[in-house]
Amino acid sequence: MGGITDYIxxxxxxxxxxxxxxxxxxxxxxxxxxxxxxxxxxxxMAHGEFYAVGAYLxxxxxxxxxxxWILLVIVPLVMLPxxxxxERGLIQRVFNLPDRHVTTLLLTFGLGLVIEEALKIIFxxxxxxxxxxxSGAVELMGVLLPSYRLFLIVIGAxxxxxxxxxxxxxxxxxLVRAAAFDSNMAASLGVPVKRVxxxxxxxxxxxxxxxGVLLAPIYSVFPTMGRDFIFLAFTVVIVGGMGxxxxxxxxxxxxxxxxxxxxxxxxxxWSDPLLFGIMVVMLVVRPQGLFGRLGHG
Amino acid sequence: MADMSSRSQKPVDxxxxxxxxxxxxxxxxxxxxxxCAAIGAANQDTFFLRLATEAxxxxxxxxxxxxxxxxxGLLSLGQALYFGMGAYISALVLKEVPSFWLAMGAVLVASFxxxxxxxxxxxxxxxxxxALVTFGLAQVAARAVYNTRAIGASDGLIGIPxxxxxxxxxxxxxxxxxxxxxxxxAFIVILYLISAYILDTPFGRILVxxxxxxxxxxxxxxxxxxxxxxxxxxxxxxxxxxxxLYPMLRGFVSPELLFFATSGNAVITVVTGGVGTLAGALxxxxxxxxxxxxxxxxxxxxxxxxxxxxxxxxxxxxxGLMGLVRxxxxxxxxxxxx
Numbered sequence: 001m002g003g004i005t006d007y008i009x010x011x012x013x014x015x016x017x018x019x020x021x022x023x024x025x026x027x028x029x030x031x032x033x034x035x036x037x038x039x040x041x042x043x044x045m046a047h048g049e050f051y052a053v054g055a056y057l058x059x060x061x062x063x064x065x066x067x068x069w070i071l072l073v074i075v076p077l078v079m080l081p082x083x084x085x086x087e088r089g090l091i092q093r094v095f096n097l098p099d100r101h102v103t104t105l106l107l108t109f110g111l112g113l114v115i116e117e118a119l120k121i122i123f124x125x126x127x128x129x130x131x132x133x134x135s136g137a138v139e140l141m142g143v144l145l146p147s148y149r150l151f152l153i154v155i156g157a158x159x160x161x162x163x164x165x166x167x168x169x170x171x172x173x174x175l176v177r178a179a180a181f182d183s184n185m186a187a188s189l190g191v192p193v194k195r196v197x198x199x200x201x202x203x204x205x206x207x208x209x210x211x212g213v214l215l216a217p218i219y220s221v222f223p224t225m226g227r228d229f230i231f232l233a234f235t236v237v238i239v240g241g242m243g244x245x246x247x248x249x250x251x252x253x254x255x256x257x258x259x260x261x262x263x264x265x266x267x268x269x270w271s272d273p274l275l276f277g278i279m280v281v282m283l284v285v286r287p288q289g290l291f292g293r294l295g296h297g
Numbered sequence: 298m299a300d301m302s303s304r305s306q307k308p309v310d311x312x313x314x315x316x317x318x319x320x321x322x323x324x325x326x327x328x329x330x331x332x333c334a335a336i337g338a339a340n341q342d343t344f345f346l347r348l349a350t351e352a353x354x355x356x357x358x359x360x361x362x363x364x365x366x367x368x369x370g371l372l373s374l375g376q377a378l379y380f381g382m383g384a385y386i387s388a389l390v391l392k393e394v395p396s397f398w399l400a401m402g403a404v405l406v407a408s409f410x411x412x413x414x415x416x417x418x419x420x421x422x423x424x425x426x427x428a429l430v431t432f433g434l435a436q437v438a439a440r441a442v443y444n445t446r447a448i449g450a451s452d453g454l455i456g457i458p459x460x461x462x463x464x465x466x467x468x469x470x471x472x473x474x475x476x477x478x479x480x481x482x483a484f485i486v487i488l489y490l491i492s493a494y495i496l497d498t499p500f501g502r503i504l505v506x507x508x509x510x511x512x513x514x515x516x517x518x519x520x521x522x523x524x525x526x527x528x529x530x531x532x533x534x535x536x537x538x539x540x541x542l543y544p545m546l547r548g549f550v551s552p553e554l555l556f557f558a559t560s561g562n563a564v565i566t567v568v569t570g571g572v573g574t575l576a577g578a579l580x581x582x583x584x585x586x587x588x589x590x591x592x593x594x595x596x597x598x599x600x601x602x603x604x605x606x607x608x609x610x611x612x613x614x615x616x617g618l619m620g621l622v623r624x625x626x627x628x629x630x631x632x633x634x635x
Binding site for chain 2: 043090093094097099101102103105106107109110111112113114116117118120121231234235238242267269270272273276277279280283284287
């Protein structure tokens, strides 16, 4: 019997807790993605690049001596006007074309390419790693966990709850949901739909930037960091249900746990195909995902 | 061509006319290609002819994306699955038996079976979900190939032998640049003609109708499922047969051929060339290859130029370059008829 408890304490539990930190990270990236899809009906293929921009901003500003805690506030604030400008300047131009999904997907795909190359030109292709803002480790259920990962899990949960409350419980959130549900009706009731859409997009982009700041100390900073992470985030959004916050949380935690536990059984290189396989099966069996769409019933 | 019969009909058959305009554009493309081949052969050139051949091979991949996007309105983000599969099967066959026709036959059969099976999965969903399913399927395949030691894993397969290509009236080696370029040009044009022929039959019209209003088509007595599946299989086979030529040209295959970047490039090619024109895929591929090698010789960050160009096309030229050119040719063609 000792073998099993040892296995759980020294193999399974650390794997699951590391998986939990990754899960929170993925949920943070997926959150902005799912909000932009659920409310604007836009697939933002450049979301991973906005995440990378947030991480690079944190790296550059952090190098000039600004403390990590201030960056947590500044970077999302800087990303807001960026997202707003992208929505008004680019997305709005093609928003009312008949094939909105395809066109916005293509447009943001091009934008992602441009941002990624711009990051390579400005910062170089090398991998960089900002210092960890909280050093040390804590013991959790007999498992040694780096303090920063614990902090990430806690603040990640706080951010998700805050975002869910803003969208579901505030007047601002109801404006956004109304515009998403029936933009014509909302407009005739006085909701400034175009501005609401632009601010929603900006909000999603700011969330991506915030995720960038938070995750840079763990997963390092490099120009293609967004591309690597966004595949996982897309999987999470699809399995959870495009546009559902609860879905993103459940799917994000579930999939990263599957990944963490499966990598004990099969070689870790096969965990990615496994996740994409789950995504494909989910899309075919239940395309709307685990949970329904945001703002729609 | 099948559309010849529509020539005398009075209201003008717009789809048939557009298709004939595409044929004219492809004819011009072939003439330009042959001129390039003549210049290249006269100068004993190898590098540019091989680059042009590669552009043609990727034009085949773009063609398959356009069959889906232009005729069914479904965006495939994973067409590299078939392209890479064609390349790998061709490479594996050639390493065992250096027979061109055996390799092509194996690719044809395998891609037909795989695209039929994958099509049954992918066609259960529409719109953006279709894009993500195709993306996911290609990603699973790409990771699987990347991790499988038996087929070279991340290194790919190298040392694919030079094969003789016997066309009945003569034989040439896949390593001689000018003949292989002309052969590839002919091959891609044949793929174009077969696709154009199929898409111009009543079956093709069902696809166009599906794109316009999917709910109404079943009421007219047509199966939407079969039409979609057939278009998917056609696209898969076209992509795989194009990919099969890749190892003959380069002598190696790598898992990058299956990656998202390959699928994404094909989408950029089609959108730049003009969605739903088929000819746009051929022109787009050449234009992008030229652009990449010209800008690439100036800066390693050529993707930023491609990305900006692509965004500009999506916003300002939603019908692509062929959208500018083809209507003029249509006008000339319809003027000549009356």
